[in-house]
Structure formats: C-alpha cells, structure tokens
Amino acid sequence: MDRMLYVAMTGAKQTMYAQAVNNNNLANANTHGFRQSLAYAYTEPLRGPVYDSRDYVQVADEVIDFCKGAMQATGRDLDIAIQGDGLLAVQAEDGTEGYTRAGDLHIDAQGIMRLGNGLTVLGDGGPISIPPAESILIGADGTVTIRPLGGAPQGLAAIERLRLVNPPTQDLIRSEDGLFRRRDGDPAPADANVRVASGMLETSNVNTVGALTRMMELTRHYETQVKMMSTADNLGKTNNRLLGIS
Structure with a gap:
C-alpha cells in the first residue's frame, strides 16, 4: 500500500501548490500590469535497480504568462x-x-x-x-x-x-x-x-472566471488524492488484520 499512499501524497502536495499559485493570481486580478503564473506538473519515475517501480508528481518551474492585459x-x-x-x-x-x-x-x-x-x-x-x-x-x-x-x-x-x-x-x-x-x-x-x-x-491579464473554475477543479483533485490516501490506509489496516498483526 505504500506505493499507492506515496503516489497520492505527491499528487495532493503538488495540487496544494497549484492552488496557491491560482489563489495568488486571483488576489492580483485587479493589480495593474500583473502577469499571471501558470503551474505545470509532470511525472517522474522512481528509478529501481531493475525497472521503474512508480511515478511521482513533480512541479515544473513557475511559468509566467506574458499575454497582454486590457x-x-x-x-x-x-x-x-x-x-x-x-x-x-x-x-x-x-x-x-x-x-x-x-x-x-x-x-x-x-x-x-x-x-x-x-x-x-x-x-x-x-x-x-x-x-x-x-x-x-x-x-x-x-x-x-x-x-x-x-x-x-x-x-x-x-x-x-x-x-x-x-x-x-x-x-x-x-x-x-x-x-x-x-x-x-x-x-x-x-x-x-x-x-x-x-x-x-x-489591467491584469488574469481571467477571473477561469481562475475561479480552476480553483474548484483543483479542490476536487485534492479531495480525490486525500480519498486515495485514506483508502490506502484502510487497505493496509485490513491486510494487517488478515495477517493477524495487531
């Protein structure tokens, strides 16, 4: 269960980072000349002695959107x-x-x-x-x-x-x-x-409607990752009981 738990954990961690970036964009929606930031994630395999065992989520460097404001x-x-x-x-x-x-x-x-x-x-x-x-x-x-x-x-x-x-x-x-x-x-x-x-x-180049939609989307992603961690924990406890481990 450790694989499932840690994969979900890295996903939740980077989703929180993406949410922080999105919240900062929203906070500056009325800041003159502000350029919004974009958060990108990618998977990085864990290298093993024989084969890659799992993929963890990583966040790329902050990308600045230089599109013009109105x-x-x-x-x-x-x-x-x-x-x-x-x-x-x-x-x-x-x-x-x-x-x-x-x-x-x-x-x-x-x-x-x-x-x-x-x-x-x-x-x-x-x-x-x-x-x-x-x-x-x-x-x-x-x-x-x-x-x-x-x-x-x-x-x-x-x-x-x-x-x-x-x-x-x-x-x-x-x-x-x-x-x-x-x-x-x-x-x-x-x-x-x-x-x-x-x-x-x-004006700022932040699209407030898009940023609010993105906030709800990231919230759902985070909740999904947390549920996966909870499921992994419950499966681990069930396995321990089946094996007679207190």
Whole structure:
C-alpha cells in the first residue's frame, strides 16, 4: 500500500501548490500590469535497480504568462501603459533594479517619481526627480517633460526619460517582491523602441472566471488524492488484520 499512499501524497502536495499559485493570481486580478503564473506538473519515475517501480508528481518551474492585459483609459497625465512588449525599471526596496508593467505614477512630497506602491521610478540617469511644475507630461518614448512654475505655456523642459527595457521573456523570473528580474541578475539594457501611452493603465491579464473554475477543479483533485490516501490506509489496516498483526 505504500506505493499507492506515496503516489497520492505527491499528487495532493503538488495540487496544494497549484492552488496557491491560482489563489495568488486571483488576489492580483485587479493589480495593474500583473502577469499571471501558470503551474505545470509532470511525472517522474522512481528509478529501481531493475525497472521503474512508480511515478511521482513533480512541479515544473513557475511559468509566467506574458499575454497582454486590457488597456484602461484614465485621463490622468501620470498614468502610463506600455504598448506592446517592454517593462518599466524601478528601484526595489533592497536597492536593486526590478521591472514591472504597472504604470500608476505619482510625485511624492520630495519630488521623486514613484509607483502607486511607493517604489522609485528609474530614468536613464537613476531615480527621477521632478522640480516644482505647473504640469507634467510623459511622451510616447518615455520622455518626462514639465512646464515650470510660472513658466510660459510653451516653455516646456525635458527632465528625464523613463528607463524602459525589453529583455527576452524567457530570461525573466518573478522575485518574491513581485518584480521581474533577469535570471542572471544583471540589469537589462534600455530599449529605445519601447513605447508608452499616457493617460492609460494596463489591467491584469488574469481571467477571473477561469481562475475561479480552476480553483474548484483543483479542490476536487485534492479531495480525490486525500480519498486515495485514506483508502490506502484502510487497505493496509485490513491486510494487517488478515495477517493477524495487531
């Protein structure tokens, strides 16, 4: 019965992992620019001296779905959405460079440009600092332009350019802080071809109906695995009684 028990156990364990991934997707269904994760499982045979005796369930590395989210018009000058492929560089809490598709920007009391979650937005020259201004505009190439306080309507000044990158998606991983980083840990080079749309935000690419359906499906899978473990335990107890083992 140990074979049946351990095979069911590995299935239940990986189903719980898949459920956690799915729950995280659902929790971020309203997070701007979020990319859902996909959990894949495969069977790995237990190698024996003569032949493979059983197959255990294994989970593959996390796969990130980079399909685009929908564009949502906000009319706010500091909201941006990346058009097509590309990512916005920000400074993580540990000081390293990370990447995101979120674009809900704002200027704090010190004039530093930040995301809605408080992370510092990076430009080609480092953190972007905005002097007092009548208005702030972000161009399609990421150039940040301001009209200084008291300046003429046509007196615009380019301050900085958003650091936009476009590394291959297969080279990206998602860190525990939710930001994307390259697998090798090196910063991605800036890409002048990445374009942004001002006054727009990109929604999450999570399909809530599909995720809820997936949650119920995984729950049924887990219950099936637990029933198999219970059955294996009962069969073992029955065998012990038949053999007269207390």
